[in-house]
Amino acid sequence: MTGPLLKVENLTKHYQLNGGFIKAGPVVRAVEDVSFSVTAGETLCIVGESGCGKSTIARLLMRIVEPTAGRVMVGGTDISSLKAHELRAWRRQMQMVFQDPYSSLNPRLTAAQIITEPVENFERLSRAQRRTLATDLLEKVGMSPEMMHRLPSEFSGGQRQRLGIARALALRPSIIVADEAVSALDVSVQAQILNLLMDLQQELGIALLFISHNLGVVKHIGHRVAVMYLGRIVELAPCEMFFANPSHPYAEALIAAAPIPTPTRVRLQVPVEGEVPSPINPPSGCAFHPRCPLAIEHCRVEVPHLVPMPDGRAVACHVRAPAADGATLPGTVPFDHSAARAE
Ligand code: ADP
Numbered sequence: 001m002t003g004p005l006l007k008v009e010n011l012t013k014h015y016q017l018n019g020g021f022i023k024a025g026p027v028v029r030a031v032e033d034v035s036f037s038v039t040a041g042e043t044l045c046i047v048g049e050s051g052c053g054k055s056t057i058a059r060l061l062m063r064i065v066e067p068t069a070g071r072v073m074v075g076g077t078d079i080s081s082l083k084a085h086e087l088r089a090w091r092r093q094m095q096m097v098f099q100d101p102y103s104s105l106n107p108r109l110t111a112a113q114i115i116t117e118p119v120e121n122f123e124r125l126s127r128a129q130r131r132t133l134a135t136d137l138l139e140k141v142g143m144s145p146e147m148m149h150r151l152p153s154e155f156s157g158g159q160r161q162r163l164g165i166a167r168a169l170a171l172r173p174s175i176i177v178a179d180e181a182v183s184a185l186d187v188s189v190q191a192q193i194l195n196l197l198m199d200l201q202q203e204l205g206i207a208l209l210f211i212s213h214n215l216g217v218v219k220h221i222g223h224r225v226a227v228m229y230l231g232r233i234v235e236l237a238p239c240e241m242f243f244a245n246p247s248h249p250y251a252e253a254l255i256a257a258a259p260i261p262t263p264t265r266v267r268l269q270v271p272v273e274g275e276v277p278s279p280i281n282p283p284s285g286c287a288f289h290p291r292c293p294l295a296i297e298h299c300r301v302e303v304p305h306l307v308p309m310p311d312g313r314a315v316a317c318h319v320r321a322p323a324a325d326g327a328t329l330p331g332t333v334p335f336d337h338s339a340a341r342a343e
Contacts, residue, residue: 003039003076004037004038004039004073004207005038005039005040005074005075005174005175005207006037006038006061006072006073006074006094006175006207006209007036007037007072007073008034008035008036008037008057008061008070008071008072008073009035009070009071009072009073010033010034010035010069010070010071011031011033011034011035011057011060011067011069011070011071011072012031012032012033012034012067012068012069012070013030013031013053013056013060013065013067013068014027014028014029014030014068015027015028015030017280026280026281027280028279028280029230029231029279029280029282030053030056030231030279031053031056031057031060031231032053032230032231032232033070033232034053034057034070034228034231034232034233035070035233035306036226036233036236038175038207038208038209039207040174040205040206040207041201041202041205041206041207042207042208042223042224043198043201043208043209043210043221043222043223043224044207044208044209044210044222044223044224044225044226045210045211045212045218045221045222045224045225045226045239046209046210046211046212046225046226046228047212047213047215047218047225047226047227047228047254048213048227048228048229048254049213049229049254049276050213051276051279052228052229052230052231052276053228053230053231053232053279054179054211054213054228055179055180055211057211058096058177058179058209058211060072061094061177061209062094062096062177063079063080063087067080074090074093074094074174074175075093075174077090091171092122092171092172092173093173093174093175094173094174094175094176094177095118095167095168095169095171095173095175095176095177096168096176096177096178096179097161097164097165097168097176097177097178097179097181097197098164098179098181099179099180099181099183099184100184101157101160101161101163101164101184101185102152102157102160102184104164105152105160105163105164106152107151107152107153108151109151109152110148110149110150110151111134111138111143111147111148111149111150111151111152111155111163112130112131112134112148112149114152114163114167115133115134115137115138115163115166115167115170116130116133116134116137116170117167117170118167118170118171119133119170119171122171131148133170134148135148137166137167137169137170138166140166140169140200141162141163141165141166141169141196141200142162142196143159143162143163143166147159156189157184157185157186157189158185158186158189158192158193161181161182161184161185161189161193162193162196164181165181165193165196165197165200169200169204172204173206174205174206174207175206175207175208175209176197176201176206176207176208176209177209177211178197178208178209178210178211179211180211180212180213181193181197181210181212182194182212182214182217183212183213183214190217191220194217194220194221197210197221198221208221210222215243215254215255215258216258216259218239219239219243222239223238223239224236224237224238224239225237225238225239225242227242227246227248227250227251227254229250229276229287229288230276230277230279230282230287230288231279231282231287232287232303232316233306233316234248234250234251234288234306234315234316234317235247235248235250235251235313235314235315235316236306236313236314236315237251237312237313237314237315238312238313241311241312241313242255242313243255247309247313247315247317247320247321248315248316248317248320249288249292249293249294249317249319249320250288250291250292274290274291277290283300284300284301285298285299285300285301285302285303285304286299286300286302286303286304286316286317286318289335290337292335294317294319294320295319295334295335295337296318296319296333296334296335297333297334297335298318299318299319299335300335302318304316304317304318304321304323305323307321307322307323309321
């Protein structure tokens, strides 16, 4: 097929927290109006600090949680409106690799049972079929078929994550969502697992959505990167462009703070201070404005939307990417951080 395999449109997730007897509790704005697409053979990385909504996006895609608004299209089908029985067939297409290979594998099942289980949920396999499938899958992830009778406790962290990947591949999915898939592994093992994912993705033409807070890992594996801040994408760019020349001030700050060698010096002149605010009561306008060294008054008032730039990226920033129709911004005076802090 042509076009994106996975297309997400205006995806939004608000969690309503419990309040007292009478009042409803506060709302957590975990994901706000997020749109992106991923094509076959492409890796889109989602990055951002803890709590910015990355895992919620993964859960929304897998329909582990239901969206407040927006839709998820897989191969042209809107899966966000499918009923439970219709979802079953679709689930074959999109599989997930989880962060923790220690807790995500059933300790009582053998490697063969673990990796063939997704197929057995759909069809009964004979012993011989199970053996053949387990052999194929283990070989695909670089493990010896002789290991198929071992229990998870007999494997190292890297081997367990290989099993997690083999299980995700069992149904021959066209899309894989990997949520912090190497974060629990030793640095020396991370590169092996990343290379395995990259090789398999190219061989099988999989669309890979790779969620990570680690920019070094993203630089290694990504084709494009989406930077999230408080539930929204603030920059969506080809990886090379992003690392060489980030545009959004938050993207610059992230790269400046990351322990990775960068090809060019980032332009950040004033350090970004403070913590990520709570998604329960996010700042008005651009949620980054209280921390942004470039903020102007207008940033306090209006939420910036992702604007396509001539170089191929999209940026949500009134200063770096003013909207075409916003040529005369009402408040171009610098935002007064000290006055805001004093309030
Ligand atoms: P990340 O993966 O980037 O660390 P998450 O998607 O896990 O971020 O969380 C985004 C925000 O949503 C956080 O503030 C988190 O506390 C909140 N959140 C996540 N799941 C729930 C839930 N089930 N109920 C209430 N709030 C939640």
